[in-house]
Amino acid sequence: MKKILLVALNSSWSQSNLALYYMRQMIRDLECETRMKTYSLKEPLHQIMEDVYSQKPDVICFSAYIWNRVMLCSLQAELSKILPQCLFVIGGPEAASFQQAQNSYVIIGEGEGKFRALAESAFDPKSCVQSPASIHLKDIPFPYTEGDKTELEDHLIYFECYRGCPYACVYCLSANDMRHQPRFELTKAGEMDRLHKELALLAELKPRTLKFIDRSFNIQKDLAHAIWNYAICNDSDFDYHFEIYPDLLDETDFDILSKAPAGRIRFEVGIQSTNPDVLWQSGRYTDWEKSRRALLDLKTRTRIRVHADLITGLPGEDLASVIRSLNELCSCEPAAVQLGTLKILPDTPMMQIAQERQYLWMDMPPYQVLCSDALSFDDLCLLQDYAHLLSLYWNKEEYPNLWHTLLQKHPADRILSHLKRMHAQKDMPLHSVSKHNREMMMQCLADQLL
16 A cells, blocks of 8 residues: 655745645545645755655656745655655646656646546556646535544644636736636525535634635625625634635625624735726736725725735836836725735746746745836836835734834835934844834834825
8 A cells, every 4th residue: 555645845934835635635545545644835955855755655646836836846856866866746836847847747737637546556657647637626525534633633624616717817827727617606405504514614723814716706796795604604714715806796795794703804905006007917806995985985894904016027017107006995994905026927827927027036836026027026026115114014913003004104115215214224134023122013013204
């Protein structure tokens, strides 16, 4: 009986790896011994190697992403030396990087059917029969078991309700994803009961956060309403996290969301830019004015925590446009504001756009932009400094009343610029600042700007 080791290399101890739980469930009825092992990027490589080696596996399965690929390459290369007879099965968005790796079988794209076919061949790549191109999400087994609670309690647990995305944002891995695969079809008999059963099973795992990974969760309004209602009506010690499009929210949504208790629901809102020309060039057809009204309504009419994102480096967006977007978004006062830098992901339309517009970006993950067609490296460094300051002084939600008062008199970029100068004068880094020093800096800021 072959020993299959599913190895998750997560960004932190609190993360989990949904893909590997899927793979485990896809072969649960086959004659093999399957075990899951979880590590984080902060653990020493040799220590991980020792633990994996002690399992004496026949097959090791990895899921490769931009945040773990560099370390995973080293781990796979070194393990192949001490486990020369072991087969490495590698999937995920960064799997193509392993195509020349020793003793490896690389799965590109959807992995469930291909992994099942490989397992049915007793993990012999030479005799593996071609699998179906796709298994519909509704036919993929529920990924977790009751026994996973020991590993997953107080962690982020991920769940998927829909595969595919109706939008085509050029920088996103879903840009070329034409699938339309809902896990639940609530108009069919028994589907609401199945949804509630799976939500109850997820709750029993006692997560820190239950995060729905759907790119645009609220495009399925009936499902969104059903899950929001469930989250509101069932007491829990964890929160529910959804990525939504704010300009799709209407009164039927707010009728439900206004009932959510504080700390129960979090929204991640991708604004990216408030410049309509930049959004159009990025394939993101959203209406900033509708989004702005929705953000304000979420703040005044609900107790939902909103994390709003901007992306610097989008096609054609210069520094003045990014600053305008930052000021307009901050004026809505979401709980958290992320000012992220564009990443040129392989297999996205942005790759060709970046080449045509002579972008420069990092060769290795996370493929971060170094300069765009409209932003210099100096510009991006300034905006990264602002991003660090937002993380220190806004996103921790320690001074919301002071930020509100400051924003009545000054745009966000002026406040951040002032904070940046204060840090430079005190020779203080833009990270790892103690709470005492944060309080001191905010008091000095208030004294100078109010």
